[in-house]
Amino acid sequence: MILKSQVEWALHCCAILAGLPDGRYLSTKALAELHGLPKEYLSKALQSLSQAGLVHTTLGPSGGYRLARAPAELTFLDVVEAVEGSGRTFVCQNIRANNPCRPKDYCESGSCAIARIMWEADEAWRTALRKVTFADLGKTLEQEIDPGIWAGTFDWVLKRAG
Amino acid sequence: MILKSQVEWALHCCAILAGLPDGRYLSTKALAELHGLPKEYLSKALQSLSQAGLVHTTLGPSGGYRLARAPAELTFLDVVEAVEGSGRTFVCQNIRANNPCRPKDYCESGSCAIARIMWEADEAWRTALRKVTFADLGKTLEQEIDPGIWAGTFDWVLKRAG
Ligand code: FES
Ligand code: FES
Numbered sequence: 001m002i003l004k005s006q007v008e009w010a011l012h013c014c015a016i017l018a019g020l021p022d023g024r025y026l027s028t029k030a031l032a033e034l035h036g037l038p039k040e041y042l043s044k045a046l047q048s049l050s051q052a053g054l055v056h057t058t059l060g061p062s063g064g065y066r067l068a069r070a071p072a073e074l075t076f077l078d079v080v081e082a083v084e085g086s087g088r089t090f091v092c093q094n095i096r097a098n099n100p101c102r103p104k105d106y107c108e109s110g111s112c113a114i115a116r117i118m119w120e121a122d123e124a125w126r127t128a129l130r131k132v133t134f135a136d137l138g139k140t141l142e143q144e145i146d147p148g149i150w151a152g153t154f155d156w157v158l159k160r161a162g
Numbered sequence: 163m164i165l166k167s168q169v170e171w172a173l174h175c176c177a178i179l180a181g182l183p184d185g186r187y188l189s190t191k192a193l194a195e196l197h198g199l200p201k202e203y204l205s206k207a208l209q210s211l212s213q214a215g216l217v218h219t220t221l222g223p224s225g226g227y228r229l230a231r232a233p234a235e236l237t238f239l240d241v242v243e244a245v246e247g248s249g250r251t252f253v254c255q256n257i258r259a260n261n262p263c264r265p266k267d268y269c270e271s272g273s274c275a276i277a278r279i280m281w282e283a284d285e286a287w288r289t290a291l292r293k294v295t296f297a298d299l300g301k302t303l304e305q306e307i308d309p310g311i312w313a314g315t316f317d318w319v320l321k322r323a324g
Pocket of ligand 2: 257274277
């Protein structure tokens with residue numbers, strides 16, 4: 001079970017968009033160049049973010065993407081679910097109902113204990129992702145990334161932002 | 163990101179094997195019948211358990227599978243990893259290195275903060291799965307499953323166990 005590469009791309013794009021000044025937009029072309037990604041594939045990931053309502057889009061020569069909410073309101077889970085969907089990672093096909101020792105038409109009163117344990121683990125994963133916002137991430141990146149590269153990157157971005 | 167159906171199958175098979183008396187084996191055929199699964203596909207899932215060292219196999223007419231360790235020593239994570247592999251669910255392709263604003267040959271001192279957050283969530287998922295053993299599961303199932311069906315199932319199983 002491996003997440004799509006687009007998850008890494010979408011998270012990095014949101015980290016950049018979270019640093020844009022209000023009202024500015026960044027194009028797919030600039031985001032693709034900055035991350036060394038093929039524009040066509042990246043635009044699919046950005047469309048997923050747009051469909052989930054996490055980014056706003058404008059058209060035209062200075063158009064592009066900006067976050068639809070404050071970085072403190074955008075979590076890792078939002079972005080992961082925009083790309084991967086919000087369905088549970090464990091799907092129970094109710095195989096217990098095939099047990100030949102059950103009376104015909106026997107009906108379960110609750111979900112299978114095995115499924116519940118798998119769903120609790122899924123929820124632990126989502127809880128961890130829900131706890132981290134792009135405001136938290138911004139602070140961490142600012143501390144960890146070489147200050148020259150950090151400032152240079154935002155200069156580069158602002159030159160290209162609509 | 164969805165786990166394979168074989169995860170559900172393997173977990174249910176281990177739940178049954180955990181209830182077998184010491185030294186008894188259950189065939190792929192009986193496990194397939196009990197869960198209403200195609201024998202050929204189920205045998206692949208059982209082979210994954212065997213390759214991971216979670217079950218022992220004997221050949222011959224009364225052959226089959228038994229757990230390789232006590233149910234209290236076998237966790238959900240063991241079984242999930244036997245089927246899905248133990249690799250992380252998030253793979254970082256280090257796209258940050260493509261940033262055109264970096265000096266050439268610049269070398270990162272640590273992992274990317276985005277990857278670390280994703281890996282922590284992965285670890286939260288694994289920790290939840292590592293906490294539940296098949297001894298815990300057996301107790302829960304015994305409480306939740308209709309006593310007639312529970313006893314009937316183990317009668318059925320013991321008639322077929324080698
Ligand atoms: S019947 Fe689906 S996990 Fe038990
Ligand atoms: S470079 Fe891979 S997650 Fe940041």
